[in-house]
Amino acid sequence: MKRIISVLLVAVMVCGILASCGGSGDVSVPAGMKLISGEDDAYRLFVPEKWIDISKEGITAACRNEADTSNVSVTTFLVLEKNPEGTTEAPSTTETPDTSATPDTSAIPETSVVPDTSAPETTAPAKRSEREVYIDRYWAKCVISYTNELNGFKIIEQGEKTKLGGLDAKKYVYTAVYNDVEYKNMKIVTEFGGLMYVFEYTATAERYDSNLEEVNRIISEFKFIDGIS
Numbered sequence: 001m002k003r004i005i006s007v008l009l010v011a012v013m014v015c016g017i018l019a020s021c022g023g024s025g026d027v028s029v030p031a032g033m034k035l036i037s038g039e040d041d042a043y044r045l046f047v048p049e050k051w052i053d054i055s056k057e058g059i060t061a062a063c064r065n066e067a068d069t070s071n072v073s074v075t076t077f078l079v080l081e082k083n084p085e086g087t088t089e090a091p092s093t094t095e096t097p098d099t100s101a102t103p104d105t106s107a108i109p110e111t112s113v114v115p116d117t118s119a120p121e122t123t124a125p126a127k128r129s130e131r132e133v134y135i136d137r138y139w140a141k142c143v144i145s146y147t148n149e150l151n152g153f154k155i156i157e158q159g160e161k162t163k164l165g166g167l168d169a170k171k172y173v174y175t176a177v178y179n180d181v182e183y184k185n186m187k188i189v190t191e192f193g194g195l196m197y198v199f200e201y202t203a204t205a206e207r208y209d210s211n212l213e214e215v216n217r218i219i220s221e222f223k224f225i226d227g228i229s
Helices: 006-014 130-149 209-221
Strands: 033-035 046-048 059-063 071-078 151-164 167-178 181-192 195-204
Touching (some): 130 167, 130 181, 195 209
Antiparallel strands (some): 033 046, 059 071
16 A cells, blocks of 8 residues: 555645645635635535645645645545455455354263253344445555554554544544654545545644644535435
8 A cells, every 4th residue: 555654744745835726616615714626526625715735636635834734635546345246345244153063962961951052142243334344444454554664653543433524434543653753643434436535634743633623624514525425
């Protein structure tokens, strides 16, 4: 996974030199914000007006300012795997225990009490949705890659259920060290129609909390276009 250093490091390098404004077109833009996603994107990403648009091909992104390169981004890509049949349908998400084997009771004396070999009543595990399967699969691959390639990789939050643009999503937060600076990254991940959508917020660990109010508003104003559910 070549996206390891994430959009965060790309943004850190280009935030100070790239500043452009996204047009709003006919989209209703929340007060004090601007639209930076493209007309062809299946989503609408709004950021505070003073943030700098640093979007590039394949990545919609903005940083807070030239001095504070804390940034948000959205990337999309095809789901990581397909099932053996070659479709995007998720594989079975629950396992059925093997109950075919029963203990041999032939050697038990007639006067002995034969143990009850019937299966105990159990509550079936909750079945994950297809979307959740793909989200979990994506994060599992991230963990493997980040563990191998990021210095000081440490998971802070993992798999908290949330929403992104009205879709069921999961949130992940981790830290890592780059050039002797500790960064903190939040991912909110969802899937729709065979595409993964990843919202990221990255900042130095020192500045992470100070921008959360603005970032939470960016997340709350994020929208998918009509027809996505």
